[in-house]
Amino acid sequence: MHTYLEFEKPLAELEGKIQELKGLAHQDPSVSISDEVEKLEAKAAQLLSNTYKNLETWQKVQVARHPNRPHMIDYIDQLVEDFTPLCGDRQFGEDPAILGGMGRFRGRSVVIMGHEKGHDMESRMHHNFGMARPEGYRKAVRLMDMAERFNLPLVMLVDTAGAYPGIGGEERGQAEAIARSTDRCLSVKTPSVCVVIGEGGSGGAVAIATASRIIMLEHSIYTVASPEASASILWRSSDKAKDAATAMKVTAQGLLDLGVIDRILPEPIGGAHRERVQMIREVGDAIEEEIRGMEGLNGDALVKARREKFLAMGRIVEE
Amino acid sequence: MNWINNVVRPKITNVFKKRDTPDNLWHKCSNCGEMIFHRDFAANLKVCSNCNHHARLETDARLGQLFDNNQYTVFDVREVQHDPLKFRDQRKYPDRLKDNRAKTGKPDAVTVAHGPLDGTEVVVAVQDFAFMGGSLGMAAGEAVVRGAEEALARRCPYILVAASGGARMQEGILSLMQMPRATVAVQLLREAGLPFLVVLTDPTTGGVMASYAMLGDIHIAEPGALIGFSGPRVIEQTIREKLPEGFQRAEFLLEHGMVDMVVHRHQLKEKLSKLVRVLMHRPGTDGSMTHIPMPVVSDEDAGTPPAVI
Numbered sequence: 322m323h324t325y326l327e328f329e330k331p332l333a334e335l336e337g338k339i340q341e342l343k344g345l346a347h348q349d350p351s352v353s354i355s356d357e358v359e360k361l362e363a364k365a366a367q368l369l370s371n372t373y374k375n376l377e378t379w380q381k382v383q384v385a386r387h388p389n390r391p392h393m394i395d396y397i398d399q400l401v402e403d404f405t406p407l408c409g410d411r412q413f414g415e416d417p418a419i420l421g422g423m424g425r426f427r428g429r430s431v432v433i434m435g436h437e438k439g440h441d442m443e444s445r446m447h448h449n450f451g452m453a454r455p456e457g458y459r460k461a462v463r464l465m466d467m468a469e470r471f472n473l474p475l476v477m478l479v480d481t482a483g484a485y486p487g488i489g490g491e492e493r494g495q496a497e498a499i500a501r502s503t504d505r506c507l508s509v510k511t512p513s514v515c516v517v518i519g520e521g522g523s524g525g526a527v528a529i530a531t532a533s534r535i536i537m538l539e540h541s542i543y544t545v546a547s548p549e550a551s552a553s554i555l556w557r558s559s560d561k562a563k564d565a566a567t568a569m570k571v572t573a574q575g576l577l578d579l580g581v582i583d584r585i586l587p588e589p590i591g592g593a594h595r596e597r598v599q600m601i602r603e604v605g606d607a608i609e610e611e612i613r614g615m616e617g618l619n620g621d622a623l624v625k626a627r628r629e630k631f632l633a634m635g636r637i638v639e640e
Numbered sequence: 641m642n643w644i645n646n647v648v649r650p651k652i653t654n655v656f657k658k659r660d661t662p663d664n665l666w667h668k669c670s671n672c673g674e675m676i677f678h679r680d681f682a683a684n685l686k687v688c689s690n691c692n693h694h695a696r697l698e699t700d701a702r703l704g705q706l707f708d709n710n711q712y713t714v715f716d717v718r719e720v721q722h723d724p725l726k727f728r729d730q731r732k733y734p735d736r737l738k739d740n741r742a743k744t745g746k747p748d749a750v751t752v753a754h755g756p757l758d759g760t761e762v763v764v765a766v767q768d769f770a771f772m773g774g775s776l777g778m779a780a781g782e783a784v785v786r787g788a789e790e791a792l793a794r795r796c797p798y799i800l801v802a803a804s805g806g807a808r809m810q811e812g813i814l815s816l817m818q819m820p821r822a823t824v825a826v827q828l829l830r831e832a833g834l835p836f837l838v839v840l841t842d843p844t845t846g847g848v849m850a851s852y853a854m855l856g857d858i859h860i861a862e863p864g865a866l867i868g869f870s871g872p873r874v875i876e877q878t879i880r881e882k883l884p885e886g887f888q889r890a891e892f893l894l895e896h897g898m899v900d901m902v903v904h905r906h907q908l909k910e911k912l913s914k915l916v917r918v919l920m921h922r923p924g925t926d927g928s929m930t931h932i933p934m935p936v937v938s939d940e941d942a943g944t945p946p947a948v949i
Contacts, residue, residue: 484850486870486878491888494898496849496869504823504855523807524819524850524869531820545807545816545847550874555729555809569812570725579724581813628824632785635721635778635814635821 326383332372335365369591376540379563381572382548384540385519389594391601393420393435393478396518399601400608401426401433409460413493416457418449418485419529421464423473427609432468434461434529435478438519451520452485455498458528465505468513469620474612475513477506477529482547484525502528507627510620514611516586516604517541517573518593523550533627534611535581537573538604539588543581544571580634669693671864685905694862694905696842699744699751699768702801706764706909712755717747717786720778725812733810736772744771748779749804752787754794758913758925763791765800769843774804776848777811781818784852788825788836797835797916802853805871806846819851826855835919837912840867840890840899858915859899860908861890867899 325333339361346354376384384390397404397420404424408415421434436453439445468475484495506513506529515532521543530543537543545551548566549559556564570576573585586607589596615623667681668674671693681688685705686695697705704710727733741747749771754763765787767774774780784800791798807815829836838856842865849869861867868888876883886892893899903911917924 484869486875488875488879488881488883488887491868491870491875492892492896494854494896496845497854497898499850499869500819500823500852500854503820503851504827507820507823508827523816524847527816527819528850531823543813545809545812551809565729565809568725568727568729569809571812576813579812579814581817628827631817631820631824634817635724635781637719637721 324388326380326387328380328383329372332365332368335361335368339365366590369595373540373591378567378570378572379548381540382542382562382566384592384594385542387592387594388440389597390519391593391597392440392519393437393480394440395597396435396478396601396604397424397433399598400605401431404433407460407464410456410463412456412459414456416449416454416460417447418451418453418481419457419461421460423467426476427605429612430471430473431476431612432464432473433476433478434464435518436481436525436529438480449485451481452483453481453525453528454485454487454490455493455495458484458498458502461502461529462505465502465509468511469509472511474615475509475511475532476608476612477513477515477532479515479517479521479526479530479543480519481522481525482520483522483550484528496524499524499528503531506531507631508624510624512612512615512618512623513627514608516608517543517582518604520544520547522547531627531631533615533623533630534583536584536586536604536607536611537576537582538586538593538600539573540592541573542566542571543573543576544569667695670695687905692863692904694842694864696769696803697905698770699746699766702766703751703753703764705905706757706762706799706912707753707755708758712753712764714751714753715786715790717750717752717779717783720782721814723810724814725810727810727812729810736810740771744768746771748777748783749774750780750783752783752790754790754796757799757909757916760913760916760920760922761794761796762912762916763787763794763796763798765798767801767803767848769803769805769841772808773806774802774848775806775808775815776804776818776822776846777808777815778818780808781815781821784818784822785825788829791834792828792832795832795834797837797920798829799837799839799912799916800852800856801839801841802844802848803841804844804846804848804853806848816847819847822852823855826852830857835916837915839908839912840893841865843867845869845871854898857919860911861893861899861902862905862908863890863902865890867893 342354342358401424406422420437423432436451437448438451439448513532514534515530517537523546548562552561552565553559576582589599593600667676667678669688672691674690686697723733750767752765836856837858838853840861844853844867890902894902
């Protein structure tokens, strides 16, 4: 069953009608409706393409959070062979909000990690909706250490509303864990690629997003704080999330203009959730291309370039 | 607006307005309610003489506290992009900036200066909560980076006094990017073997806390300061529980291993001086040299690993 977003209502009606007609034809094969269905399908395709061509910021936020959007687990399934997940921060616990491990990606050994939001109620609870605690970030540091030690490229997929705000997390140093993870991510002497596949929320995203190359999917978002949180800070009301998202330019297009990301990866018409296999394959292609582009660079050169890239952000370019 | 305001002429209403002179003379402690003569309060570095509550200290007072005889030079900070998002919430962002500049007399939330601290040259960055909640935007991030550059150039310690609600929403993603930028600055200091000391004051939360404020060689907190990642209001709303007494206070962080010490404001300079002198291989303030001077390593030797581990 396809989940329709609020702005996809006309599309839902149209596609519903097509299904209905098909069902009718199935019951009574004597009725010829193929012409009608064809016409409606063409109309639906046109509508889909028109809708997605001009998505507003808030609509993109909804697409980025679409429940059927491919998640970390889906990318691993399709892209990584011999994947072995690793668990625990060796200090306190295991945090399933961030998954990570090693495997083979298109013939290369890599370390891959990312936020997992879960796909149904049970798995969402298990992964804490992709909102990590300190243990998740400390596990990330462990994985980055290993990537460097074994000279493996590092792939990071970002999909989180933010780090989890809770009592335990604060007691165990949520802020310190994020700071150390960002720190390690910047200093790791191996090629690193980050892809924002859904939602990149605040410090919880930055912690594993300070990569050599940063890619965003066309309808993903990357924000200083979730639109709801920003609205409650700026307007004292989370109902203004739509305004906050728009004002903060949270879309891939906005971020590319600001020089914060390197590249936008187009999504299939109708969003990543409609053509999941194709989307994942294309993300794989982009990651492969980026890793290949960094091959032959030594660790120190990679770190230097990464530092310079971040230091240059927001600076006025002197002519 | 009450109807009387429309009818009664403004000049007459002025007579009924409360005079604000008492505010200028007396400070009421927000913790114990003690009334303190304003001048005494300032002389006491805004620490309540009755209950020791540490109120927020403005930039100039902090710099004056740390540097000898108020001698210091403030650095200029590179210009940053001006309102790249053309942001407006209830008000335009440039208007907010203008008001905060007028209110604090500072160009942005972080001021960086250098000068002697008990005779040892240091670079100090002070984040002022009075300037848009000490929020970390591009200018503040640039100031933090600038401080590190100056400390590197002068080969001296970098002391950062943090106070911030977190990232500056009005600058969107570019404000978030100040976290990695400041982190790079800390890495450069670390590689150069220069001390980076962080003083956490009330309040330090959010993106500031989750980057440079937690990457110091030594973390010092002021008593009672609110320090954490998520603000208490956000946590309460998420878990729908009342937070325990003392949660996210300086003493709580000490207990949980996130800070090295909680230091009374009156002892802060002395403590920093002691740490900086030891880390920089300097004699004590009384001239005592209790350690063996560091051996001089030539550049050639520096590159070779030790023969025995």
